[in-house]
Every structure is written in C-alpha cells, then in structure tokens.
Amino acid sequence: MSYKQKYGALKYIHLLILILCIIPLIGKSENIISLFPKNRVVPDSILDRMYSSASIYSKEVKSYKSNLYFKGKITVHNRNRIIKYIPSMFKLEDSISSYVHESISELQYTAPNIYDRKIKAMISTFKSQRGRVFDVMDYLKFNIYSSSFMSDKVLSPLNGQSRIHYKYYLDSLSYINDKLCLKIIVKPRYKSTKLVEGYMWLSTDDWSVNNFEFEGAYDLIEFKLKTQMGNTPDTKYLPCYMDIDMHFRFLKNHLQMQYSGWIDYKEVNFTNIGEIIYIKKNRGKYNLSNSYTLTCDTSRLVSDIDSFSKMRPFPLNDEEKLLYSGKKERIEKIIMKQKKDSIESMKQPKSLVFWGQVGDALINSYDIDLPKVGSIKCSPIINPLLLSYSHRNGISYKQVYKYNKLFYDGRLLRIAPQVGFNFTKKELYAKADIEYVYNPRKHGALELHVGNGNRIYSSVVLDQLAAMPDSTFSFDGLDLDYFKDIYVNVSHNIEIVNGLNLWTGLAMHWRYTKSTPELDARVRSKYNSFAPRVRIEWTPGMYYYMNGNRKINVGSYYPTFIADYERGIKVFKSSGEYERLELSAEQVIKVRDIHHIAYHIGCGFFLNQKDMYFVDYVNFANRNLPQGWNDDIGGTFQMLDGRWYNASSHYVRGNMTYESPFIFLYPVSKLLSFIQKERIYAGILFMPHLNPYFEIGYGIGTHIFDAGVFVGNERGKFTSVGCKFTFELFNK
Known part of the structure; x- marks a missing residue:
C-alpha cells in the first residue's frame, strides 16, 4: 500500500487550515503565495507527515545507473608554505590562483547504501591530476530521505530520530511545477559537525522534497550544498543537479572549491510492494558483484583536452577557456625549462644535488604511481602528525611506507616497511610486512x-x-x-x-x-x-x-x-x-546509523610447557607502536603496566568502545562545533594477581587529534590515571 493510499485526504486537513488562515495575506503574485510570520514553528502534524514520508521514500529506490558530469573551479584566496606539506593536497603553482577541474563518470547505486563510481574522463588545469583535500564521493552519497548522508557524516533533518537536534520554521508557500510547496527553514539546536542548517521545499501533494540548500562544516571543509531533485516519476526521489561551495581553511590557507554536478539517470529500479531491500534480511545471497561492477580502468581514462571536449555535455564559459589556454602555455614553458635545467644540473657538484634530494625527502610527501612498477606512498620524514603520546608508552613516532603492485589478472604485491621510535624507552622499532596474493x-x-x-x-x-x-x-x-x-x-x-x-x-x-x-x-x-x-x-x-x-x-x-x-x-x-x-x-555494530559499538572478547593459554619459553601472546600484547579500532586508542588497555602482558600462562579479557557524536557534550554547543565524536571505553582482564583488572575511559575525536582519559582499577582499587593523544589531521 502506497503512502498516498494510506493517508488519503486526511493529510490535507492541517494544511487547509493553514491556507485558510493566510488567505487575507495572499498577494497578486502567482509564484509566491504568502510569507509566514517570522520564526513560526512547524506544527507537529506536518513534521509527523514529513518524517513518515521520508521513512518510506528512503527505501523507494532500489538501484540506479547514471552518468555524472562534474565541473569545478578552485580559487586560492590565501596560502603559505605550509600548504605544500599537506598530504594529498593539489599541486598548486606559485603564480596561479584559479584552476578548473572536470570529470565524467558512471555512477551506480544499490540499496541500502552501496555506491560505485567509475571515472571515464578527467581533465584539469592543475600541474598534476593527483591531489585532493576532500572526497567528492561523500557529496554524491546523498539520500535526503535517509537517516544520515555524506557517508554517515551528517544527520538528516528529515529523519524522526534527529528531531531532538533540529528546529523547524515555516517560511513561505509557493507553486513549483504546478504543485503547492512549503519552504521549511532548518536550524540546529546547537553547533555540531553532525548537523546542517538551511532550508528545503516540500511538496504538499506527497511531502516529497523538491529542492534544498544546506550548509555545514566537517573536518577542515565548510560546505554549502544546493540540490535540485528530479521532476519525473523516475527521478523525483533522486538529485539531478547540485551546486557545492566548499571552503578549506588551515593555518591561514584558504581555498575555495565551487563544483556543479549534473546526473543523467539511465536506469532506475524501484522497490516492489512488500519487498525488503535491506541486504541484512537476505542472508542467502552474499555476492554483491552486481552492485560493484564499476571500476576505474586508468589505462582507458580520457585525460587529454581534445578528447574530453567531444564528451563534454555543456560548453565552457570564457573564463574556463582562458584557464585551459593558460595551462597549455605553462606546459610549453616547463618543457623548455626542463631542458635547460638538465644541462645546468650536469654542471653542479654531485654533493649539492644529493643534499638537495635529502632535503626534499625530509619535508615532502610522495605518492608515485607507475603502471609498470606499482604505487609508492610515504609521508614526509619530518612530520609532527606522526607523533603520539600515552601514559604507558610515553611519546612515540612512526613512519610507514607502502608499495603496491596490482597485476592485470588481479594478483597483488604489497610491501609495507614501518619504522618507529619510542622516546621514553629510547628504543627503535622496525618491521616489514610483505604479502603476495597469488589467488x-x-x-x-x-x-x-x-x-x-x-x-x-x-x-x-x-x-x-x-x-x-x-x-x-x-x-x-x-x-x-x-x-x-x-x-x-x-x-x-x-x-x-x-x-x-x-x-x-x-x-x-x-x-x-x-x-x-x-x-x-x-x-x-x-x-x-x-x-x-x-x-x-x-x-x-x-x-x-x-x-x-x-x-x-x-x-x-x-x-x-x-x-x-x-x-x-x-x-x-x-x-x-x-x-x-x-x-x-x-565485531563493530552500527546502531542508529552514526552510533557504533565495538567489542573484543578473548582468552589465551600456554599449555604443555617444557624447558624455558617466552610468554608472548598474539591477541594480548603490549604494542610498542599501538594501533586500535577506528581511533587508534580503542580495543586495548591503556593504563595496564606493560609487564603484565608476559606475566601469566593464561588470561581472559574483554574490551568495548561506544562511539557517538552526542554523549555528554551536546549541551555545550561551542565544543560540539569542534568535536566530531565522543567515545566511552571499558575493559576487563582476569589473570593471576589481577582478578580483575578494570579500566574505563572517555575520549573525543576531532579532525586534528584524538584524545582520551583512562582510569585503571586493580583488585577493586584505583591505581592509575592517564591519557592518550594521537594526531589525526589528514590521516583519516
């Protein structure tokens, strides 16, 4: 039974009362019928219908296939030398402040939340095609009717569970595509990176969204997203056009990225009556290959301007044409300069060239991808973001290098050397992990x-x-x-x-x-x-x-x-x-979309011991360079003395982490505008001389760092209090 059949004419009663109340205010304009009094709260009856409709429409689309054209202009308003050392940053040129970027992709969606994008063509005026400071796919994973969007980064104001986080105000009535629509202003009750602010136009015919504009901030990106939904039966629940305005600010660097995207739907499949689309319910079918058929074949990627011009669905404006012609001139100058530099470098002393290369390695990050060699990734050797501190291990530093080689038949070679130094213990750690996937x-x-x-x-x-x-x-x-x-x-x-x-x-x-x-x-x-x-x-x-x-x-x-x-x-x-x-x-359990519970339980034994041996467990060990679940400080004991890990022939342990954007700090709006996640930790350990050891902790996660405070309890007595701190800027 559809929503319209279920509610029938009753859904218009409250709206009719509203219209009758404002008839005297109606002007002569055929488009704008009326403006409501300022800050008029949306009645509960309208909110209930909006929430109920959204819960149905979120499951309407089962899958779709589409073509996506993205065009963006990047403007450098302010920058300094620091921007060169930001991992994955666009390669900016000293004298250039404006760039243009375009891409054509195939986009496929399968319910409930599987997106796959294949880039077919991509060009830009950047010096290199590599580099980004955000993932544009987050803005494409946008189901306005779902409980959250942008890869679960933001709570949707159309979800009933988010009602306690938003305020809703009636702004005006208007005819859009011959349908009477309500403009509803959405404001968060407190500042948070999980909430957005803006407006949306709701059709009073079926309470679907016609268009919306929301703004918010996540990580180092302030974004404003304006989206127009489709106006056909196949596309009315899907976005067809979007404008994205993003501002990246970091240590007096300011980049603005203005993108426009057009989505052309080739095939849209809807959920049948009574059909359950959640994969969770269909336990017999685990192969999702039909939902992940798209891959980016870089060998066939169109990347030259002439070929892209034949595929571009909309013409460039005069400013964009000038940016492309400017890049062509710069390339010609670079070729001439390289020829000159190669001659000059032969005249320089070899020692000077060597120390120049050493200096580059100390402060620059590298991401090299060669088709016949493989990809190599490493961050700068001098990088304070690789430091971490814990009460137990003190200050640690780690550096990871990654080499990957993917063969044509799917075989894969991975090599990941890692070097770390613990300043408290004055110990150097090194390891190398090599994996060859032959089948x-x-x-x-x-x-x-x-x-x-x-x-x-x-x-x-x-x-x-x-x-x-x-x-x-x-x-x-x-x-x-x-x-x-x-x-x-x-x-x-x-x-x-x-x-x-x-x-x-x-x-x-x-x-x-x-x-x-x-x-x-x-x-x-x-x-x-x-x-x-x-x-x-x-x-x-x-x-x-x-x-x-x-x-x-x-x-x-x-x-x-x-x-x-x-x-x-x-x-x-x-x-x-x-x-x-x-x-x-x-296991990591997702609760109410953006809330997670992670747990780990285990035990270990040493049996049939003869002669001398070393108590060295695999799942219960003191990590010299600790790593955990999602935040690098979960799933372990932070305050436990490292000597306990090798002090018993048996152990039983359990750890739990609860993660949510709103636990204790949501009344403090100024803090929530900076803190993205809160976490509660708990762990218990049974072994001789520790029956039991119990540890609790509280942590926060921001776009710059993760931090936690922990309390240890041995045999019913609180014995230690400490903290853990790790940099997370650009690492997630």
Whole structure:
C-alpha cells in the first residue's frame, strides 16, 4: 500500500487550515503565495507527515545507473608554505590562483547504501591530476530521505530520530511545477559537525522534497550544498543537479572549491510492494558483484583536452577557456625549462644535488604511481602528525611506507616497511610486512613479516610471580631479565569457503640479552624458537563482490571468530617446548546509523610447557607502536603496566568502545562545533594477581587529534590515571 493510499485526504486537513488562515495575506503574485510570520514553528502534524514520508521514500529506490558530469573551479584566496606539506593536497603553482577541474563518470547505486563510481574522463588545469583535500564521493552519497548522508557524516533533518537536534520554521508557500510547496527553514539546536542548517521545499501533494540548500562544516571543509531533485516519476526521489561551495581553511590557507554536478539517470529500479531491500534480511545471497561492477580502468581514462571536449555535455564559459589556454602555455614553458635545467644540473657538484634530494625527502610527501612498477606512498620524514603520546608508552613516532603492485589478472604485491621510535624507552622499532596474493579469488596469499618486537622476559619469571601472594605482589621487587626479540613469520593464507580463512605458517624468534655471570647462573643469554602455527578466522554471512578476479569482502552482520594455535618444537637448535592457544571474537555494530559499538572478547593459554619459553601472546600484547579500532586508542588497555602482558600462562579479557557524536557534550554547543565524536571505553582482564583488572575511559575525536582519559582499577582499587593523544589531521 502506497503512502498516498494510506493517508488519503486526511493529510490535507492541517494544511487547509493553514491556507485558510493566510488567505487575507495572499498577494497578486502567482509564484509566491504568502510569507509566514517570522520564526513560526512547524506544527507537529506536518513534521509527523514529513518524517513518515521520508521513512518510506528512503527505501523507494532500489538501484540506479547514471552518468555524472562534474565541473569545478578552485580559487586560492590565501596560502603559505605550509600548504605544500599537506598530504594529498593539489599541486598548486606559485603564480596561479584559479584552476578548473572536470570529470565524467558512471555512477551506480544499490540499496541500502552501496555506491560505485567509475571515472571515464578527467581533465584539469592543475600541474598534476593527483591531489585532493576532500572526497567528492561523500557529496554524491546523498539520500535526503535517509537517516544520515555524506557517508554517515551528517544527520538528516528529515529523519524522526534527529528531531531532538533540529528546529523547524515555516517560511513561505509557493507553486513549483504546478504543485503547492512549503519552504521549511532548518536550524540546529546547537553547533555540531553532525548537523546542517538551511532550508528545503516540500511538496504538499506527497511531502516529497523538491529542492534544498544546506550548509555545514566537517573536518577542515565548510560546505554549502544546493540540490535540485528530479521532476519525473523516475527521478523525483533522486538529485539531478547540485551546486557545492566548499571552503578549506588551515593555518591561514584558504581555498575555495565551487563544483556543479549534473546526473543523467539511465536506469532506475524501484522497490516492489512488500519487498525488503535491506541486504541484512537476505542472508542467502552474499555476492554483491552486481552492485560493484564499476571500476576505474586508468589505462582507458580520457585525460587529454581534445578528447574530453567531444564528451563534454555543456560548453565552457570564457573564463574556463582562458584557464585551459593558460595551462597549455605553462606546459610549453616547463618543457623548455626542463631542458635547460638538465644541462645546468650536469654542471653542479654531485654533493649539492644529493643534499638537495635529502632535503626534499625530509619535508615532502610522495605518492608515485607507475603502471609498470606499482604505487609508492610515504609521508614526509619530518612530520609532527606522526607523533603520539600515552601514559604507558610515553611519546612515540612512526613512519610507514607502502608499495603496491596490482597485476592485470588481479594478483597483488604489497610491501609495507614501518619504522618507529619510542622516546621514553629510547628504543627503535622496525618491521616489514610483505604479502603476495597469488589467488585473488580465494584470498590465497603468501606473507612474510620481519621485525624487532617488545622487550620480553622468560618464563622463569612466572615461577617467581606464582610464589608471590597478591597482598605483597610488586614488579619492582623482581629481578627481571629482559630479552630483545627479532622475529620472522612466514605464512600462507587461503579462504576455504566464503568467510572461512585458514592461516598456516611458521613463527621464528631470536631472543637475546647481555650476558653476565649472574644471568648465566640462571638462564642462557640467547634463545631461538621454532613454532608451526595455525590460525582460523570465521566470519559468518560475509558479503563480498568480485572485481575481475579479485574477491573483495564488504562486511558481515555477525562477529569474526578467531582461533590461533602455536606449538614450539625443538629443531634447528631451538629451545623451549610449549603450546599456545588463543580464542577471540570481535565485531563493530552500527546502531542508529552514526552510533557504533565495538567489542573484543578473548582468552589465551600456554599449555604443555617444557624447558624455558617466552610468554608472548598474539591477541594480548603490549604494542610498542599501538594501533586500535577506528581511533587508534580503542580495543586495548591503556593504563595496564606493560609487564603484565608476559606475566601469566593464561588470561581472559574483554574490551568495548561506544562511539557517538552526542554523549555528554551536546549541551555545550561551542565544543560540539569542534568535536566530531565522543567515545566511552571499558575493559576487563582476569589473570593471576589481577582478578580483575578494570579500566574505563572517555575520549573525543576531532579532525586534528584524538584524545582520551583512562582510569585503571586493580583488585577493586584505583591505581592509575592517564591519557592518550594521537594526531589525526589528514590521516583519516
């Protein structure tokens, strides 16, 4: 039953009363019928119909295929040297303040929230086609009737659950396309990056949106979005034209980006009566390849001006033509300058050229993509945004380099070296992760992981710990012999069936410490270990799509279950026989669109220990350069002394994070205009001498940094309070 059939003529009663009340105010204009008194609150009866209609219209469109033409002008109002060091920034030229950018794409949508865009042609007057400070796809993922839009960044004012966050005022009545429409002003009750301000025109015929204009701010972008919905039966629920005006401001840099987009729909499919479009309900069909058929084939990407001119649906204006001709002149000058510079560089001393290259590496980021070589990504070596601080680990710095090579048949080679330094412990950490995906259809891959791990003490310490009663236990009273660790892990991964992965490999460690007579009287100074390892990961109901030969997992509505088993054996002069078993389950649950709950529960055991071994868990470890769930500080214990991670032959743990834009701070509007997310952390740990250890925390997430405050409780007593801080600017 449609909405119109369900409500019938009753939906006009309240509107009729409003019109009768304002008949004396009606002017002679055929377009503008009347203006309501200023700040007249929208009656609940109209809001209820608006919310009810939006909940139905949000599911009307099942899928569509369209062509998208985007044209934008970028204006540099103010800049300084800092803008050169912003990752992914457009390559700006010193004497140029205006640029133009165009693209033609295929855009495909499948309910409830799958968007796929294939760029067919793209040109610009930038020095390089690479670079951006925002993701334009966020502005294309726009279902005005859904509970949130722009990739869940903003709460829709048409959603009933957002009623407590917005105020609605009647502005005027007008005829649009021979339909009587209401203009409703939308204002947030408090400033927040999750809320927008503006207006929308609602048709009183069926309470659908004719057009709207909203403005807001997210990250470093202030945006104003003006959209015209379609006027045909197939496009009335979809945007057909949009204007986007964005301002990027950062440390006295100001860039304005004005984009216009036209969407031409080739095919629109609607939800049938009684059909449930949510993938969640259709548990038997996990292959979403029909929704992800579009890919960007860079080898066929049109990028020259002459070819693009034949595809452009609308002509350029005079200013845009001048910008393109200006680029052509600059290219000719650059070619001449390169020839001259190559001759001059041969005359310079080699040492001067070398130190110039070193200086570039220190302050510049690199994103190199060569078709026959692969892509290389790295950030500047001198980059304060790579610093983090925690109460437990102190100040840390990390640098990650990424190399990717995608072969024509879907095979993939990844190499990711990482270097980090802990200033508090004065320790340097380095590792390299190498993965070769030889069977992309089944996630068949060979992996190699090499690096130096945390300092660790041997299992001899466990006997000392076990002999100490809880009442007198103290790490400070123990003489711990710390060993340094160098590890090599070799593994093979294959997906047996959808969602079930089998990981087999070898874990090898070389642990050593400084030899002293006191140490040699108890243990040796060098130990090698050799351990076959099996890991099984199972995610029921895993959705995926095929991109050529590559199988790409999308996600599941169920947890991921993990079993990890390792057995140390005496071969190749290795020492220590043991068995390690760890079990865990983890999941991120989306609640009410922009609220998330993430949890991780697990346990681990060391069994059948013979001779000396090292308590070194995989899922419960002290990370020298910590990483977590979405925010880099969740899913672990921030205040737990690092020595506890190697102090027991068994453990049971649980961690939970709740993330929402509105928890405690929404009454404080000035803070919400800066804070994007609030988080609550909780964790509990059971092990000898800690029954239990409990930790709670509160954190905030902004576009510049993430921070949290944590409190630790050992055996019912609060023992520690600390904080964690990480830079997130341009990293998300």
